[in-house]
Amino acid sequence: PDVAAKIAAGEVVERPASVVKELIENSIDAGSTQIRVDLMNGGLQLIRVTDNGSGIPLEELPLALERHATSKVSVIDDLEQIHSLGFRGEALASIAAVAEVTLLSRPRDTEQGAQISAESGRISNATPAASPVGTTITVRNLFSAVPARLKFLKSRNTEVSHCHHLLEQYALAYPEIRFTVTSEGKQIFATPGDGKLFSVLVQVYGLQIAEQMVEVDGDDEHEDDGEYPRVKGFVSRPSAYKSTRQHISFFVNRRWVLSRMLTTAVEGAYHSLLLSGRHPIAVINIQIDPSFLDVNVHPAKTEIRFLKERRVFAAILRATRKALLQEPE
Ligand code: ADP
Numbered sequence: 001p002d003v004a005a006k007i008a009a010g011e012v013v014e015r016p017a018s019v020v021k022e023l024i025e026n027s028i029d030a031g032s033t034q035i036r037v038d039l040m041n042g043g044l045q046l047i048r049v050t051d052n053g054s055g056i057p058l059e060e061l062p063l064a065l066e067r068h069a070t071s072k073v074s075v076i077d078d079l080e081q082i083h084s085l086g087f088r089g090e091a092l093a094s095i096a097a098v099a100e101v102t103l104l105s106r107p108r109d110t111e112q113g114a115q116i117s118a119e120s121g122r123i124s125n126a127t128p129a130a131s132p133v134g135t136t137i138t139v140r141n142l143f144s145a146v147p148a149r150l151k152f153l154k155s156r157n158t159e160v161s162h163c164h165h166l167l168e169q170y171a172l173a174y175p176e177i178r179f180t181v182t183s184e185g186k187q188i189f190a191t192p193g194d195g196k197l198f199s200v201l202v203q204v205y206g207l208q209i210a211e212q213m214v215e216v217d218g219d220d221e222h223e224d225d226g227e228y229p230r231v232k233g234f235v236s237r238p239s240a241y242k243s244t245r246q247h248i249s250f251f252v253n254r255r256w257v258l259s260r261m262l263t264t265a266v267e268g269a270y271h272s273l274l275l276s277g278r279h280p281i282a283v284i285n286i287q288i289d290p291s292f293l294d295v296n297v298h299p300a301k302t303e304i305r306f307l308k309e310r311r312v313f314a315a316i317l318r319a320t321r322k323a324l325l326q327e328p329e
């Protein structure tokens with residue numbers, strides 16, 4: 001691929017976990033209830049994501065790999081009200097610029113599947129192929145043509161743990177999806193997909209910690225106020241677990257985000273109740289009208305900006321405090 005394509009790819013694809021993120025977001029957007037991720041050599045040799053979502057018809061396979069081809073936003077006005085995780089149509093094209101990519105897919109209502117592959121930015125013809133319902137995307141030899149990027153990456157274990165952490169976050173955001181993750185053929189993470197956040201907490205933190213967490217539910221007098229963020233989740237009471245800020249997860253409209261402001265709000269609730277010492281473990285889901293989000297922050301990044309930051313801060317602080325004030329069971 002040309003230099004421009006490689007530079008554009010660098011925006012989206014920093015390391016194996018960035019590829020995994022884009023692929024599973026696509027699987028989620030496709031309505032999948034089962035997502036499987038297989039990694040070899042920390043994702044550098046192979047990343048394979050298999051889902052049971054809507055699939056891609058043969059004639060749309062070439063488009064899926066083309067830059068700025070997205071099936072998700074029809075008019076630019078829609079950008080204010082994005083509900084899908086992807087909308088730029090850049091991810092697959094960017095990944096194909098720095099790896100060998102194969103798509104195998106079959107929509108539910110078609111007899112036969114189809115596949116297509118891309119190598120060094122060259123896209124093959126789509127051909128019929130046997131496939132289960134859903135989509136399997138295989139990414140091989142990531143960055144093998146970008147030695148500068150390879151040199152920047154850490155050990156295989158570090159890359160696996162980045163992928164693992166990311167998948168834990170998505171599993172927490174989507175308890176109704178059954179996630180299975182393997183590395184070198186061994187299962188390293190799995191969730192039941194029973195729709196219960198608690199079940200995912202058990203897989204991520206263990207039963208003992210999950211049982212010590214209290215439910216956060218900020219819904220009260222603001223029930224009918226569409227401008228007020230809805231806050232739900234779980235937060236730990238102080239425990240012996242050596243938690244760090246990494247153990248506070250936030251999802252805004254089901255998108256995983258990192259935000260110092262949100263972390264400070266949860267910690268603020270802790271400190272205001274004189275629960276000092278360690279960081280809490282928390283999973284906080286925020287539902288907010290998308291028009292209160294700044295959409296100009298690069299969507300591939302996990303940062304977020306709110307237009308009414310103080311209101312969000314206050315909502316989280318209140319909901320977390322209320323949860324921590326409950327009597328332990
Ligand atoms: P975006 O997600 O921003 O639309 P992508 O490059 O990530 O762009 O994907 C391009 C298109 O390929 C998507 O719009 C979608 O139509 C299709 N696609 C990609 N992955 C899947 C999948 N797992 N299941 C169904 N369709 C998919």
Ligand code: MG
Pocket residue numbers: 022025026085086087089091092
């Ligand atoms: Mg996408």
